[in-house]
Amino acid sequence: MSEHQHDHGAGEESQGHPGGTPDIQLSYRAKRSLAMQELLVEKGIIAPDDIQRSVESARARSPSDGARVVARAWVDPAFKQRLLDNALTAIAELGYDFVADTGLVALENTDELHHVVVCTLCSCYPGALLGPPPDWYKSLAYRSRVVIEPRAVLREFGLELESDIGVRVIDSTAEIRYLVLPGRPAGTEGMAEEQLAELVTRNSMIGVGLPLSPELVTT
Amino acid sequence: MSEREKPAPAAHDRGGWATEEPVDQGEHQWADWEYRTQALARVLRSKGIVVTDEMRRGIESIPAPEYEALSYFERWSASFETLLVEKGVLTPAEIDEKMKEVEERWG
Structure with missing residues (x-):
């Protein structure tokens, strides 16, 4: 029998394998x-x-959870209103449970106003709906720059906004997390809620991207 | 405004710092220890041993040069150590002792 490659002792054995990159060299x-x-x-x-x-x-947990919430808001105006009024109780309707002492606010993007979320102090993020934050969200460059030159940062993400659309940058805190509610893409009339959810990207719920176009997923 | 009126922000207080560094959109796959370190935060919170604001304070009190040098979850590790020692849950001596075992295992 060959040697077990990941036998790193009692700690590893008792805790199982988390499923990340196996620890080889540790700092x-x-x-x-x-x-x-x-x-x-x-x-x-x-x-x-x-x-x-x-x-x-x-x-x-993954961004598909947040995408379900967004798709529901697109097809159900009453739900959307409840989401904007009180996001915590609205997502509870879909079975999502947020950390008890953390608030959640949904920010609606419109033709006039685009929201983008940052945590300048650290990495606060609606993990219960989006999974863990991407590396760039925690990076010093994003945290420094998006509050002073949001349009330049959005351009780096491939999002060029018309100059008549206002940009509002929202700084998260440990007490309040934010979910961007992107606008429903054109050409999606008649699509089912589950199909719509497939259009909702993680980046569109942070505000550094837009939902996918329907032709990209309906084939 | 003079420097006396407006002290430099702490290392974690990043909003508006002058930098032209582009946002690196690459994402690394988390190592096992990173998953475990994130999990430890949730376990400690769920048991009422630490609260989120204490975690943050532990990160924010890392001296600037170290803050810049450490990776994201390495900062969490530093914060846990600060808090667990402060609260008398672990002592520096026993962590040092356990480190010897971990070092032996990992080299």
Whole structure:
């Protein structure tokens, strides 16, 4: 029998494999994190499978959750109004449960006003609807620049807005997260809610992109 | 406005800093330790050991040169250590001791 390649000791065995890139070379701080986790388990402060269970529930979340919310708002004006009035209770109708002490606000993009979301201080993001934030959302360049030159940053993402469309940059906090509600693309009349959801990209819900055109997904 | 009236923002307070660096849109696949580190935050919160604002304060109090040098989840690791030691959940000595085992395993 060949040697097991990922046998890195008790911590690994008891916690399972998170499904990321296997740890090969770890930095000091990465090792420090694993050391603390193992200590917490040894001391009985956390259970051996707490970490793995949390990894699995985090991995289950993706932008398709947010896309369901947006598609529902496109087809159901009453739901859209509830979403804009109180996003937390509206997404609960679809079975989404936000962190209890965190607010959620939906921002509607219109022909006159485009919203783009940032967290200048760190990385606050509506993870329950979009999964983990992309690397660029956490980058120093995005956090520095999007608040002073949003149109230039949007251009880097391939989004050229007409000059008569206003841009509002919203800075997230640990208390309030934001979901951009993009406008429904033209030519989607008569499409079913599930098909519409496929048009809703992650970037369109952050505000650095637009939903896909229907011809890209209906073939 | 003189510098005395307007102190330089802390390293984490990034909005409006002058930079022409383009936004790197590449995304790396998370390593296992990054998934585990993110998970640890959620576990510690769910058990009431830390709250989100403490996590943030732990990150925001990392000295500027270190803040710039550390990767995203390395900052989280530093924050956990600050908080868990402050709260008396772990001691620096026992983390150092456990580090020896981890170092041996990982080289």
